[in-house]
Amino acid sequence: MKKALICTVLSLLITVQAWAQENQFPVAAYSGPELEKIQNWESQWAGKKIDKSNIDQVSEYVPATLVKLYKDQGSWQAPNDGFYFTVTPYKRVVETQGMIAATRKNAPLVKLNDRGLIENYDDFAGMPFPNPKNGAEIAWNYDFNTRGDSSQYRRYTPTIEVKLHAERPQDADCWELFFAHRVDADPKPRISDNPKGIHWAGFYHMYKPNEYANTRRFNLRYLDPTKTDDQWMYNSSTRRLSRISAAQRADYVEGSIVIYDDEFCWNGQISSNNYTLTGTRELLCPRHTDITKLERQDGQTLFNNLGRERIKTLVVDVTSKDKNYVYGKRVWYVDPETYIILATEIYNRKGQLWKYIEQFTQDMKTDQGEMKNYVVGCHVIDLERVWAAVSTQTVRGVGTQVDPAMFSTGNLQKAY
Numbered sequence: 001m002k003k004a005l006i007c008t009v010l011s012l013l014i015t016v017q018a019w020a021q022e023n024q025f026p027v028a029a030y031s032g033p034e035l036e037k038i039q040n041w042e043s044q045w046a047g048k049k050i051d052k053s054n055i056d057q058v059s060e061y062v063p064a065t066l067v068k069l070y071k072d073q074g075s076w077q078a079p080n081d082g083f084y085f086t087v088t089p090y091k092r093v094v095e096t097q098g099m100i101a102a103t104r105k106n107a108p109l110v111k112l113n114d115r116g117l118i119e120n121y122d123d124f125a126g127m128p129f130p131n132p133k134n135g136a137e138i139a140w141n142y143d144f145n146t147r148g149d150s151s152q153y154r155r156y157t158p159t160i161e162v163k164l165h166a167e168r169p170q171d172a173d174c175w176e177l178f179f180a181h182r183v184d185a186d187p188k189p190r191i192s193d194n195p196k197g198i199h200w201a202g203f204y205h206m207y208k209p210n211e212y213a214n215t216r217r218f219n220l221r222y223l224d225p226t227k228t229d230d231q232w233m234y235n236s237s238t239r240r241l242s243r244i245s246a247a248q249r250a251d252y253v254e255g256s257i258v259i260y261d262d263e264f265c266w267n268g269q270i271s272s273n274n275y276t277l278t279g280t281r282e283l284l285c286p287r288h289t290d291i292t293k294l295e296r297q298d299g300q301t302l303f304n305n306l307g308r309e310r311i312k313t314l315v316v317d318v319t320s321k322d323k324n325y326v327y328g329k330r331v332w333y334v335d336p337e338t339y340i341i342l343a344t345e346i347y348n349r350k351g352q353l354w355k356y357i358e359q360f361t362q363d364m365k366t367d368q369g370e371m372k373n374y375v376v377g378c379h380v381i382d383l384e385r386v387w388a389a390v391s392t393q394t395v396r397g398v399g400t401q402v403d404p405a406m407f408s409t410g411n412l413q414k415a416y
Contacts, residue, residue, distance in 0.1 A: 026130075027337075028092045028337065049085075051084040055067055065353065070302075077162055078300065081304075085304070086308070090310055091287070093337040093361075095127075099126060103126035110129070124189070125182060125188065135317070142334065142339045144339075146184070147178075147398070148364075148398035150399060151402075152175050155394075156392055156394075157390070161387055165299055170256060172206045172208075173204070179194050180198075180199050185368060185399040196220070197222050199221045201220050201221070203218045212235075212237075214236040218231070229249070231249075234409075257388075258357075265357055265359060272320060272321060272322070277314065277316055278317055282312050283310070283313050283333060285358070286308055286309075287361050289306065289361065294306060296390065301379075313336065313342060327346050332344050338361070354382070354384050355383065356380075356383070357379070359375045364395050377393055
């Protein structure tokens with residue numbers, strides 16, 4: 001018995017040592033000659049204002065959809081001085097100590113079953129694949145980024161019907177809580193009182209548009225990949241509590257131009273899709289965004305004064321396993337340092353580009369005193385309907401305490 005235990009421990013140590021030699025975490029997107037090359041490029045471009053007059057000079061680092069918008073400004077409600085952004089220097093994002101420690105401890109032990117699912121999914125925390133070799137491993141890393149384990153933010157998202165010069169405000173308080181895979185806030189790695197087996201929960205209290213004032217909904221995602229999300233909504237105008245079915249995940253969210261799955265560029269079970277890593281692409285992305293410096297007039301479909309830094313994104317083609325799914329394909333552009341999806345191109349079932357969504361991130365101080373890269377805004381461009389949306393998220397707490405009891409139907413009907 002003792003001999004078998006010693007052999008098991010030795011085998012585990014050998015596995016961990018072999019993994020440590022092959023994998024490093026965290027790893028910067030650029031180092032050595034690559035970093036020097038980026039810095040040489042930045043010496044010419046950092047601080048420069050980019051608009052329709054010179055965007056062609058950096059177009060290899062900007063998706064074609066955005067290049068077209070910056071040049072074809074009359075069709076997309078540009079202000080009098082046009083759309084513009086500023087090139088900012090690359091700045092490395094370093095994960096929290098909790099994420100680093102959990103990854104180094106657990107990643108060597110990750111195993112996939114014959115269905116491509118992580119065997120010890122419920123108990124695992126950290127990045128499962130610090131050196132991802134395929135699209136599925138990148139998707140799992142995205143899934144395990146718990147955004148500080150919990151958070152609260154206020155999201156303001158005007159939807160713009162471009163052709164009519166009309167703007168529809170949206171305003172909501174939002175909370176999210178990860179019940180599992182926790183690395184930063186106690187309890188770790190999971191909340192033990194979790195009889196339903198919840199993975200993630202989100203709660204939304206809406207103030208605008210007016211017909212949704214004080215409407216509330218929540219979303220529960222389960223650790224069991226075969227279970228669909230549970231969503232409940234209390235509509236204050238009708239005083240009706242209703243369950244949102246799985247089929248409604250492709251519906252537009254409360255008068256917006258995004259569906260439920262579009263939040264954070266993907267907001268569903270990882271097991272719902274197939275993933276193919278097609279390579280990398282250097283893009284100018286808003287990775288360290290001070291939303292207080294953004295400029296925008298009513299009806300304007302892109303923020304001005306947005307800083308964009310060059311980053312080598314991981315490009316992943318994503319297709320749903322559901323042959324009747326509303327989208328034909330997504331293309332993710334993933335941050336290699338955080339596995340946040342920085343941008344996504346969404347195609348219809350005919351293979352035509354339908355939507356472009358990009359997210360802005362910023363390093364936010366957590367309640368634990370560390371910095372966590374977090375989504376603080378986005379652009380959404382609907383090319384089929386010629387609509388758009390712009391969003392800013394005022395983050396009120398990362399790693400902050402969120403009561404699990406708020407994700408209940410009783411709380412939805414609470415008087416406010």
